[in-house]
Amino acid sequence: MIRKANAVWNGSGRDGAGRLTSASGVLTEANYGYKTRFENEAGTNPEELIAAAHAGCFSMALAFGLQAAGFTADEIRTEAAVSLDPDGQGFKISRSALTLRAKVSGIDEAKFLEIAKGAEKNCPVSKVLNAEITLDAKLES
Incomplete structure (x- = not known):
């Protein structure tokens, strides 16, 4: 069994932004970035x-x-x-x-x-x- 997800990142580490998508479609371009990881901005990490x-x-x-x-x-x-x-x-x-x-x-x-x-x-x-x-x-x- 293999499950897949993809990440796309654009820009620098602190100022860039990413999107996560899972093969199942549960995650579809879910936003993540520095502020969703280290601060409390909406999105995932x-x-x-x-x-x-x-x-x-x-x-x-x-x-x-x-x-x-x-x-x-x-x-x-x-x-x-x-x-x-x-x-x-x-x-x-x-x-x-x-x-x-x-x-x-x-x-x-x-x-x-x-x-x-x-x-x-x-x-x-x-x-x-x-x-x-x-x-x-x-x-x-």
Whole structure:
């Protein structure tokens, strides 16, 4: 399986602007640039997209882990907070902090945390990130 996206950039790093397009069409010339990455201008940035990918991947991995253990989630809500930190002359993604809140009928806290930690370690996006990954998981009633 191969998934594709394209970036087009025009201009310098600080004053230039880019557009991101995904093969699926979900992103169609989505604006990104210095101000969307380091300030709060409307548009997206690579870290936001990595956070969305990590939250989605982890949630799906958790759903599969729960299914394999005989459970079905009523709801899985995951936020991924990706940190971009200075690194020498550039930057690095140093951390992805996952915050999970889930409703799963019939599961105890220990089993839930075991499955959630397995999903954290085994989702493909977790595996590709060379960063600290933390998980704050809570089972809700």
